[in-house]
Amino acid sequence: MSSLxxxxxxxxxxxxxxxxxxxxxxxxxxxxxxxxDGFVLLQGGEEKNRYCTDHTELxxxxxxxxxxxxxxxxxxxxxxxxxxxKSILFIPRLPDDYAVWLGEIKPLSHFxxxxxxxxxxxxxxxxxxxxxxxxxxxxxxxxxxxxxxTDSSNFxxxxxxxxxxxxxxxxxxxxxxxxECRVIKSSLELQLIQFANDISSxxxxxxxxxxxxxxxxxxxxxxxxxxxxxxxxCRHCSYTCICATGDNSAVLHYGHAAAPNDRTFEDGDLALxxxxxxxxxxxxxxxxxxxxxxxxxxxxxxxYNAVLDAHNSVISAMKPGVNWVDMHKLAEKIILESLxxxxxxxxxxxDMMVQRLGAVFMPHGLGHFMGxxxxxxxxxxxxxxxPKKPGLKSLRTARDLLEGMVITVEPGCYFIKALLFPxxxxxxxxKFFNRETIERFxxxxxxxxxxxxxxxxxxxxxxxxxxxxxxxxxxxxxxGPWPPTK
Amino acid sequence: MSSLxxxxxxxxxxxxxxxxxxxxxxxxxxxxxxxxDGFVLLQGGEEKNRYCTDHTELxxxxxxxxxxxxxxxxxxxxxxxxxxxKSILFIPRLPDDYAVWLGEIKPLSHFxxxxxxxxxxxxxxxxxxxxxxxxxxxxxxxxxxxxxxTDSSNFxxxxxxxxxxxxxxxxxxxxxxxxECRVIKSSLELQLIQFANDISSxxxxxxxxxxxxxxxxxxxxxxxxxxxxxxxxCRHCSYTCICATGDNSAVLHYGHAAAPNDRTFEDGDLALxxxxxxxxxxxxxxxxxxxxxxxxxxxxxxxYNAVLDAHNSVISAMKPGVNWVDMHKLAEKIILESLxxxxxxxxxxxDMMVQRLGAVFMPHGLGHFMGxxxxxxxxxxxxxxxPKKPGLKSLRTARDLLEGMVITVEPGCYFIKALLFPxxxxxxxxKFFNRETIERFxxxxxxxxxxxxxxxxxxxxxxxxxxxxxxxxxxxxxxGPWPPTK
Ligand SMILES: [Mn+2]
Ligand SMILES: [Mn+2]
Numbered sequence: 001m002s003s004l005x006x007x008x009x010x011x012x013x014x015x016x017x018x019x020x021x022x023x024x025x026x027x028x029x030x031x032x033x034x035x036x037d038g039f040v041l042l043q044g045g046e047e048k049n050r051y052c053t054d055h056t057e058l059x060x061x062x063x064x065x066x067x068x069x070x071x072x073x074x075x076x077x078x079x080x081x082x083x084x085x086k087s088i089l090f091i092p093r094l095p096d097d098y099a100v101w102l103g104e105i106k107p108l109s110h111f112x113x114x115x116x117x118x119x120x121x122x123x124x125x126x127x128x129x130x131x132x133x134x135x136x137x138x139x140x141x142x143x144x145x146x147x148x149x150t151d152s153s154n155f156x157x158x159x160x161x162x163x164x165x166x167x168x169x170x171x172x173x174x175x176x177x178x179x180e181c182r183v184i185k186s187s188l189e190l191q192l193i194q195f196a197n198d199i200s201s202x203x204x205x206x207x208x209x210x211x212x213x214x215x216x217x218x219x220x221x222x223x224x225x226x227x228x229x230x231x232x233x234c235r236h237c238s239y240t241c242i243c244a245t246g247d248n249s250a251v252l253h254y255g256h257a258a259a260p261n262d263r264t265f266e267d268g269d270l271a272l273x274x275x276x277x278x279x280x281x282x283x284x285x286x287x288x289x290x291x292x293x294x295x296x297x298x299x300x301x302x303x304y305n306a307v308l309d310a311h312n313s314v315i316s317a318m319k320p321g322v323n324w325v326d327m328h329k330l331a332e333k334i335i336l337e338s339l340x341x342x343x344x345x346x347x348x349x350x351d352m353m354v355q356r357l358g359a360v361f362m363p364h365g366l367g368h369f370m371g372x373x374x375x376x377x378x379x380x381x382x383x384x385x386x387p388k389k390p391g392l393k394s395l396r397t398a399r400d401l402l403e404g405m406v407i408t409v410e411p412g413c414y415f416i417k418a419l420l421f422p423x424x425x426x427x428x429x430x431k432f433f434n435r436e437t438i439e440r441f442x443x444x445x446x447x448x449x450x451x452x453x454x455x456x457x458x459x460x461x462x463x464x465x466x467x468x469x470x471x472x473x474x475x476x477x478x479x480g481p482w483p484p485t486k
Numbered sequence: 487m488s489s490l491x492x493x494x495x496x497x498x499x500x501x502x503x504x505x506x507x508x509x510x511x512x513x514x515x516x517x518x519x520x521x522x523d524g525f526v527l528l529q530g531g532e533e534k535n536r537y538c539t540d541h542t543e544l545x546x547x548x549x550x551x552x553x554x555x556x557x558x559x560x561x562x563x564x565x566x567x568x569x570x571x572k573s574i575l576f577i578p579r580l581p582d583d584y585a586v587w588l589g590e591i592k593p594l595s596h597f598x599x600x601x602x603x604x605x606x607x608x609x610x611x612x613x614x615x616x617x618x619x620x621x622x623x624x625x626x627x628x629x630x631x632x633x634x635x636t637d638s639s640n641f642x643x644x645x646x647x648x649x650x651x652x653x654x655x656x657x658x659x660x661x662x663x664x665x666e667c668r669v670i671k672s673s674l675e676l677q678l679i680q681f682a683n684d685i686s687s688x689x690x691x692x693x694x695x696x697x698x699x700x701x702x703x704x705x706x707x708x709x710x711x712x713x714x715x716x717x718x719x720c721r722h723c724s725y726t727c728i729c730a731t732g733d734n735s736a737v738l739h740y741g742h743a744a745a746p747n748d749r750t751f752e753d754g755d756l757a758l759x760x761x762x763x764x765x766x767x768x769x770x771x772x773x774x775x776x777x778x779x780x781x782x783x784x785x786x787x788x789x790y791n792a793v794l795d796a797h798n799s800v801i802s803a804m805k806p807g808v809n810w811v812d813m814h815k816l817a818e819k820i821i822l823e824s825l826x827x828x829x830x831x832x833x834x835x836x837d838m839m840v841q842r843l844g845a846v847f848m849p850h851g852l853g854h855f856m857g858x859x860x861x862x863x864x865x866x867x868x869x870x871x872x873p874k875k876p877g878l879k880s881l882r883t884a885r886d887l888l889e890g891m892v893i894t895v896e897p898g899c900y901f902i903k904a905l906l907f908p909x910x911x912x913x914x915x916x917k918f919f920n921r922e923t924i925e926r927f928x929x930x931x932x933x934x935x936x937x938x939x940x941x942x943x944x945x946x947x948x949x950x951x952x953x954x955x956x957x958x959x960x961x962x963x964x965x966g967p968w969p970p971t972k
Contacts (some may be wrong), residue, residue, distance in 0.1 A: 053648070054637040058743065222715035253587045256544070257544065418583075
């Protein structure tokens with residue numbers, strides 16, 4: 001059961017996104033004395049078959065297109081007339097037998113109303129429409145989306161259609177502007193991200209309550225997916241669920257096809273569940289770590305509280321102006337201090353920081369922007385350099401925080417043999433390790449605690465609502481209510 | 487709860503598939519006096535990112551590769567030495583930091599054992615291996631997979647790698663032979679298809695029991711997905727769930743992104759649920775139709791029983807040698823007779839058959855081969871022509887049945903405005919329609935009943951086990967057991 005139900009989807013959200021882009025691109029064009037004539041043009045995603053078969057993959061809209069137009073159907077184009085500010089959707093002209101196989105063929109007016117745009121035409125009218133609407137001189141100018149995704153190192157594919165060679169195209173202006181628009185979330189965007197967080201938080205709790213030793217990892221995935229779809233209407237997740245237990249929790253991106261959440265877990269194991277639902281394109285990204293039998297051991301508490309301390313301290317320190325690399329270092333330092341207190345490490349923590357020992361236990365970044373993409377755009381705009389050192393180089397942004405950014409806080413502490421053993425053998429870092437204690441943690445796996453934060457004017461707000469203290473987790477797993485009653 | 491659990495996966499199955507291909511290709515090469523030297527080479531599927539992002543789609547192996555090698559990881563190649571019969575897997579050489587992010591880097595021997603092949607090398611050794619293993623004269627000959635998928639009209643993509651130009655390649659021999667191998671299922675293949683049917687049948691029943699008016703269509707999808715993953719370990723479905731209610735059940739491929747199972751259904755609606763889980767690549771394809779309030783009206787019974795009669799009559803008639811087009815016509819005729827009995831149609835049924843009136847109510851084919859693909863290979867091998875007439879042209883095979891074929895039997899009867907109204911207006915077919923009665927069915931939607939059959943020596947066996955008679959469905963929906971106790 002659930003206390004939630006899917007909220008209505010405000011299409012004004014995307015109108016707002018378009019307005020923001022329009023203002024931003026106009027500002028930039030004006031400041032460089034360029035004409036405001038021309039069109040922003042994006043191509044929506046296309047439905048794909050699996051290999052050579054007629055098996056169609058469930059379509060999910062391309063994220064930039066989703067941001068500007070909110071369109072859930074494949075094969076659209078969308079444009080914004082920079083001069084007039086008018087928005088235009090181009091929809092595919094469907095064959096008559098679509099009505100038999102795939103559903104009602106809806107008129108242009110349907111999409112105009114649904115997506116709150118100014119004009120709708122068919123894709124095959126695209127050349128004519130641009131020619132008619134263009135108010136400038138010469139060939140109409142199209143601003144296309146082309147630029148680097150700094151997480152994947154892939155480039156976005158600019159819109160293309162037959163006859164595009166008849167237009168002037170600009171491949172450089174749009175991408176940095178649009179990527180930056182997505183960084184600061186509007187209140188309507190925050191509402192959807194909040195709902196994705198609400199239903200995902202509830203689903204995590206549902207899983208905690210139902211877990212028992214002897215289950216398979218994928219059964220936790222199945223429970224999560226079911227809860228978020230059944231009660232939240234979330235057909236998609238933000239990413240493939242990571243349901244790692246035991247040693248698997250030291251594999252940061254566990255859960256993919258070659259490591260498919262298929263272990264049977266046992267009494268005494270820790271679970272690390274990184275799962276987030278997506279609602280109308282906007283996602284969530286939440287990790288809970290807990291003992292599958294519902295009771296923390298003292299070793300589990302030690303590592304868990306080291307990570308929780310880092311998580312809470314970062315959240316306490318976050319506010320506009322704070323630099324994200326500093327937050328990463330803060331998390332590292334707290335974890336190292338805890339490991340020293342727990343006799344796993346020995347020596348001077350500042351010295352450990354200089355030697356980048358934190359990256360042995362937390363090789364990933366502290367957190368990343370989140371929105372329509374789990375790893376959302378804008379992490380490294382022009383002028384922000386990616387750090388080079390271990391751990392820090394994994395950061396998906398090195399920016400100063402701004403009000404309205406949504407960013408994950410996800411410190412972790414893992415015993416990853418591929419990192420730990422070399423560091424223990426290394427001449428400069430071997431001195432830090434207490435071999436005897438570490439032996440006890442050899443197959444511990446790891447702990448990650450991840451929440452989604454929105455930066456406010458004076459601090460930040462945690463959008464994720466799950467039990468975090470060890471006693472809270474134990475109480476919920478024992479059947480207690482969440483949130484706890486006073 | 488469930489009475490089922492995921493069975494062990496017999497990798498001998500794929501060894502058997504390879505042996506079958508080997509015998510078949512050797513036979514063909516010998517009969518045309520060609521040398522038995524050379525290699526069958528397939529390229530496995532690759533993991534894909536979503537558009538420009540680092541969001542990875544959940545990988546599902548390419549079906550021909552899955553058939554021969556059963557490999558669940560991406561980026562492999564697989565070969566069979568036609569002369570020696572030896573099987574070779576080529577695995578990607580993973581970077582060191584794979585161990586940190588994605589999991590243990592397993593040795594070659596792991597894959598040799600897991601997949602029961604004779605040799606395992608790295609992909610970057612492929613040229614060297616073929617040169618060393620080749621026993622013939624001249625350049626080594628590679629038989630690559632290239633051919634038409636008659637359901638999608640797409641061509642399979644032949645294996646490629648840097649340096650393939652150093653080899654002779656044959657693009658025509660392999661495809662028809664391998665497609666045909668997949669048509670007749672081995673007993674190990676049948677076991678997996680049976681399990682996919684068992685868990686999917688149980689999941690359909692679970693949904694029937696939990697449905698109540700006022701739910702959303704996607705909640706039925708969610709319950710189905712959860713049951714088959716939770717208790718059957720089925721992470722993939724054979725196809726996107728079709729959960730159509732009311733008028734939507736007349737949309738044959740409902741459920742996709744532009745028609746995403748999002749209607750709230752009401753008392754009095756029929757549901758048409760076409761959902762099938764996949765287990766270790768082998769699928770199921772099952773449709774149940776039932777009233778969401780648990781009681782058939784007389785109109786619902788009329789159409790439902792027309793379809794059930796067709797379904798049962800076809801199954802009774804199926805055996806080796808029977809032609810599938812004849813079975814389609816048998817189903818059509820029974821449905822038309824029932825519609826006449828129900829005063830929806832009037833006139834001579836044979837005359838209706840000549841006018842292809844059956845295709846107005848059932849525009850799709852009666853059924854299709856099913857296996858690793860939902861619409862499995864081999865429907866139209868050389869020499870088998872696709873029929874041209876309405877309804878019949880939608881058939882995915884026109885072959886005579888053979889023992890070991892797995893084929894769906896899925897008659898349906900739909901009131902599709904885009905077909906019905908033109909047929910009622912048409913000069914030669916308008917006389918058949920009883921306008922008054924049809925008016926009552928204008929928003930009826932449709933009924934489909936779909937089971938998976940394996941052709942046996944003397945008949946066929948139904949692998950699907952769900953309530954089919956109206957009273958059986960009503961009893962199960964009222965909480966009765968399935969199978970019913972005596
Ligand atoms: Mn994250
Ligand atoms: Mn089917």
